[in-house]
Amino acid sequence: IRVHASMNSPPPPVAEFPYLPPAQRDLMVEVLSIVETGLGPQLLPSTVPSDVLSYQNPSGSAHGALDIRYGGRDSTVDFILESWLHCQIPTGALNIATLFVSLNSSTDAPHLLMEFIQGSPTSLVLLLDLIPRKDVVLHPDYLDEFYHQTDLDKQRQVLAKLPQVQPYMSPSLYVRSILSPTAIVVNINCGDGEQTMLEEIIRGKLNMICKEIVQIWLRLCVKTKLLSEVDQDILVKRDSLIKSKAIEIDLEVNLPRMFTPEIASRVVREIKEAYKVQDSGKKFV
Amino acid sequence: IRVHASMNSPPPPVAEFPYLPPAQRDLMVEVLSIVETGLGPQLLPSTVPSDVLSYQNPSGSAHGALDIRYGGRDSTVDFILESWLHCQIPTGALNIATLFVSLNSSTDAPHLLMEFIQGSPTSLVLLLDLIPRKDVVLHPDYLDEFYHQTDLDKQRQVLAKLPQVQPYMSPSLYVRSILSPTAIVVNINCGDGEQTMLEEIIRGKLNMICKEIVQIWLRLCVKTKLLSEVDQDILVKRDSLIKSKAIEIDLEVNLPRMFTPEIASRVVREIKEAYKVQDSGKKFV
Numbered sequence: 001i002r003v004h005a006s007m008n009s010p011p012p013p014v015a016e017f018p019y020l021p022p023a024q025r026d027l028m029v030e031v032l033s034i035v036e037t038g039l040g041p042q043l044l045p046s047t048v049p050s051d052v053l054s055y056q057n058p059s060g061s062a063h064g065a066l067d068i069r070y071g072g073r074d075s076t077v078d079f080i081l082e083s084w085l086h087c088q089i090p091t092g093a094l095n096i097a098t099l100f101v102s103l104n105s106s107t108d109a110p111h112l113l114m115e116f117i118q119g120s121p122t123s124l125v126l127l128l129d130l131i132p133r134k135d136v137v138l139h140p141d142y143l144d145e146f147y148h149q150t151d152l153d154k155q156r157q158v159l160a161k162l163p164q165v166q167p168y169m170s171p172s173l174y175v176r177s178i179l180s181p182t183a184i185v186v187n188i189n190c191g192d193g194e195q196t197m198l199e200e201i202i203r204g205k206l207n208m209i210c211k212e213i214v215q216i217w218l219r220l221c222v223k224t225k226l227l228s229e230v231d232q233d234i235l236v237k238r239d240s241l242i243k244s245k246a247i248e249i250d251l252e253v254n255l256p257r258m259f260t261p262e263i264a265s266r267v268v269r270e271i272k273e274a275y276k277v278q279d280s281g282k283k284f285v
Numbered sequence: 286i287r288v289h290a291s292m293n294s295p296p297p298p299v300a301e302f303p304y305l306p307p308a309q310r311d312l313m314v315e316v317l318s319i320v321e322t323g324l325g326p327q328l329l330p331s332t333v334p335s336d337v338l339s340y341q342n343p344s345g346s347a348h349g350a351l352d353i354r355y356g357g358r359d360s361t362v363d364f365i366l367e368s369w370l371h372c373q374i375p376t377g378a379l380n381i382a383t384l385f386v387s388l389n390s391s392t393d394a395p396h397l398l399m400e401f402i403q404g405s406p407t408s409l410v411l412l413l414d415l416i417p418r419k420d421v422v423l424h425p426d427y428l429d430e431f432y433h434q435t436d437l438d439k440q441r442q443v444l445a446k447l448p449q450v451q452p453y454m455s456p457s458l459y460v461r462s463i464l465s466p467t468a469i470v471v472n473i474n475c476g477d478g479e480q481t482m483l484e485e486i487i488r489g490k491l492n493m494i495c496k497e498i499v500q501i502w503l504r505l506c507v508k509t510k511l512l513s514e515v516d517q518d519i520l521v522k523r524d525s526l527i528k529s530k531a532i533e534i535d536l537e538v539n540l541p542r543m544f545t546p547e548i549a550s551r552v553v554r555e556i557k558e559a560y561k562v563q564d565s566g567k568k569f570v
Contacts, residue, residue: 135420135422135423136459136462137459137462137463137526138420138519138522138526140459140530143458143462147458148458153458160454167452169445173421173428173432173433173438173467174422174425174466176466177421177422177466178422181461181462182458237423238420238422238423242422
């Protein structure tokens with residue numbers, strides 16, 4: 001599956017996920033296609049430089065790809081971010097594939113996050129959530145509109161019933177806090193030698209659930225809503241905190257280790273620009 | 286253990302939990318004793334009428350007890366609520382025991398909630414949490430002060446490692462939302478015939494963890510904090526929503542079924558007074 005492992009081959013389009021096992025790759029490609037078809041006319045062309053669209057560490061043991069496209073005028077989309085990371089680890093290979101669609105402040109509809117984290121051929125951590133833009137405790141009507149009425153928990157329950165599926169706890173308390181009460185945060189663990197079982201789950205139940213949730217989100221994300229100035233200020237501040245914390249907790253810790261500080265700085269700079277988080281120019285050195 | 290089952294015996298003090306299995310009763314009594322010793326001088330005498338301090342349904346198949354004591358002047362405690370419910374169900378008996386300490390707006394320290402829900406002799410659902418007063422996504426410093434620095438997640442992890450312990454999901458999305466990211470929300474399920482195993486866990490790890498968490502909370506809850514008027518308004522509104530939703534989702538649904546609408550109205554009226562939620566005078570009929 002390492003179809004682009006040579007340093008001299010042209011960089012792969014981000015959305016090809018060359019290192020993902022086939023079942024996951026097919027699912028990610030299918031979900032991206034649904035999202036891009038749904039949002040298509042709203043998205044501007046990518047402006048990510050080629051050395052961030054595809055990058056690797058000097059020894060060639062870690063590869064990454066990142067694409068970001070902004071939403072056009074009159075779109076509710078702020079940006080869509082697609083990314084994958086691949087690196088050799090003592091137990092085999094680590095693969096992370098991410099889709100994050102961030103909405104702007106013309107709507108309070110949730111952001112979309114879908115992430116695969118795979119550290120072994122027979123297990124897969126999945127994060128799939130519509131990330132709330134408001135404190136749902138203070139805004140029960142928000143919980144009702146986006147989570148109750150859409151029956152999102154039904155999808156989570158279908159997956160949770162499988163004996164191979166265990167809840168997954170992010171080690172970060174902040175990451176746990178940003179997720180909705182219907183978030184799918186699971187470890188699908190099929191045990192030694194059960195690679196076929198994992199593939200079956202991904203091509204079966206998981207495929208159905210992911211597509212259903214993405215379709216629900218696509219219907220929600222297009223509705224603009226005129227917020228009061230105060231509400232909009234809080235929403236923007238909250239969105240911004242989620243993004244800067246994600247960079248601080250995850251990317252600034254892990255990317256320099258995987259790709260050298262120089263390469264990590266280049267990648268993080270692009271993400272910070274999209275996230276509207278000030279780049280300190282810190283080079284992780 | 287049904288030491289007060291006769292209709293003619295005097296009503297038991299709330300904190301004796303006469304229907305709880307011994308291991309749970311001992312733990313609840315011990316935790317209450319720690320909390321009451323810690324808060325002691327701050328608590329006013331109970332004003333709950335005797336027909337709410339102890340109540341039962343006409344057939345005598347369901348029993349309940351409720352006590353509420355308010356915090357005195359200069360206390361950070363709004364009120365302490367202690368309650369138990371017991372009723373016969375087709376599979377045996379259902380027991381619910383609750384401790385809820387609500388703080389007032391002289392502090393933003395978390396409320397304390399501890400609840401046992403037991404529907405079979407070999408399994409126990411436990412909720413134990415320091416309930417956040419603020420949106421921790423918008424206030425990462427709050428998360429840091431009350432949850433990171435106190436290392437609360439360590440306690441949760443100790444329990445989660447036991448093979449008999451599974452995460453528990455409240456069917457209510459709102460209840461899921463009010464809990465902190467370090468909340469202990471688990472089903473301890475020891476399987477058929479393993480009543481002794483459940484008792485061992487309660488008297489061992491669970492006893493240690495519950496007492497540790499309550500001690501952490503006692504240190505946090507006494508610190509007053511001068512909040513800005515805006516922050517205080519939001520905190521009061523958020524607290525009030527949590528309480529009115531709890532009544533709406535849980536008590537107003539379940540108590541009338543268990544105790545007849547008349548008795549339920551009487552009990553809910555006392556709770557609404559403490560929660561400062563307006564009583565509509567609704568008699569569930």
